[in-house]
Amino acid sequence: MKKKILISFVALFLVNYSSWGQSYPPSLTGYNIDILVGNSASISVAGDEDGFSTWTSTNHGLLGTNAVLTVSEPDQYRKFGKGSSGVTPFNVKTNPRDPNLSATGGYWVGDVFHVEQGTPVTFMVNSADGNYWTSSGGGANIFFRGSVGGTVIGSGQNSYSVNEIGTQTYVWTFVDGATNQTNITHTIVWDVPSITTYIITTSSNPDTGGSTSGGGTFNAGTSQTVTATAYTGYHFVNWTEGGNEVSTDNPYSFNLDRDRNLVANFELIPIVNAQTPTISAQPQGAAVDVGTPVTLSVSASVTDGGTLSYQWYADDSAISGATGSSYSPPTATAGTTSYYVVITNTNNSVNGAATATATSDAATVVVNGSGTAIETIDASKLIVYSQNGKLVIKSDSEPIARVEIFNLSGQLLKAVQSGGGTSVEISGLPMKQALIVKVIMNNGNPVIIRKRLLF
DSSP states (O other), rough: OOEEEEEEEEEEEEEOOOTTTTOOOOOOOOOEEEEEOOOOEEEEEEOOSSSEEEEEESTTOOOOOEEEEEEOHHHHHHHOTTTTTTEEEEEEEOOOOOOEEEETTTTEEEEEEEETTHHHHOEEEGGGTTTSSSGGTOOEEEEESTTTTTTEESSSSEEEEEEOOOOEEEEEEEEOOOEEEEEEEEEEEOOOOOOOOOEEEEEEEGGEEEEEEEEEEEEETTTEEEEEEEOOTEEEEEEHHHHHHHHOOOEEEOOOSOEEEEEEEEEEEOOOOOOOOHHHOOOOOEEEEETTOOOOOOOOOOOOOEEEEEEETTEEEOOOOEEEEOOOOOOOSOEEEEEEEEEEEEEESSSSOSSEEEEEEOOOEEEEEEEEEOOOOOOEEEEEEEEETTTEEESSSSSSEEEEETTOOOOEEEEEESOOOSSSOOOSOOTTTTEEEEEETTTTTTTEEHHHHHH
16 A cells, blocks of 8 residues: 655645555655745645544744654554654755845946945845844844944844945845854945036127137036126127027126027227317407407307317417407507417217317407598498409499508508409408408499408
């Protein structure tokens, strides 16, 4: 007769016995089955004919110890002559699970675990091991930095967290109830976080308008400043990027979130000179007797905020102290003098010429000598002027009989017969002097004109 015994440790393992008539049961010493810590084992009997087989199990599930499986059956005793029981040692080796390694955002490179600097790494015992490796579970563990016997980070826990820099090695030592030791080594590299950088490029438009600074390569998210410096004759307008205005600030500061290509735009500064004075009233000449006062005046203005100053001249010579808008020339001595004034506008706020001048018309002042005054007859029908060094007298219709030229003292300088025409030209007269012109018409009427001749 054959009897089969079915033993199951997670899966079922079948052990066959031979005929009862032989010297049985055979020794099963050394027959080993490996199971993992925490897994259960079951024992069952198959082919038991009389139902008296009894199996017991002791020390099952402890790391490195034998689970002694004992069979007791009266029938077996009778057939084997073994006494009251047969004992069959059956070795069951239980193995520990390696602890799991978990980390946020990490990755393996071979046997090395990489994480970004600042990220904690957690070592954790596989949950199937339960609390076995804690002091209350029968086992023990110690967590070292470096190597066994190095710096102790902790002991007797199911998990440990570390957060360091650079490359670190950790050893987790496990000791079972039979003092068997298992060492698990992990290497972790905390990588320096990658830093995003952007490039700032600056340029000038036009190149001759100015210079820029502040370009280069910088970390993303940093505050950066660019500056434009205008050359002489130019001024800064704005910053543009891709043809669009981004700021009129100078310096221009911004948070760097992308590559920047900034153009500083400059413009020529218009040259502004002091405004030329506008003369609204010219000085007027006069003919007076000796001792009679005369005042010459001018009116001028500017609209650029400048300051006006004056300098009077007598026959092209500057008159000392004559620096007002009006001037009273001397009349104590008979004679003729030409006066004019130069008006200067001074404006120091302009970027061009700070001064501008305007010159008035000449005003002639004739001072007659004593006893030489001559009655002036209406000369509305005559035109008297100088041309090419000659004195020209023209009548509008009535013929001219004779022309006499006197100085202011009444001395006859020249007499010319006209021959009855309406125009007379006289040469050889003194230049730049006041003269008395006596025109006698054909009808005998004299016309006297006082005239300063400028040839």
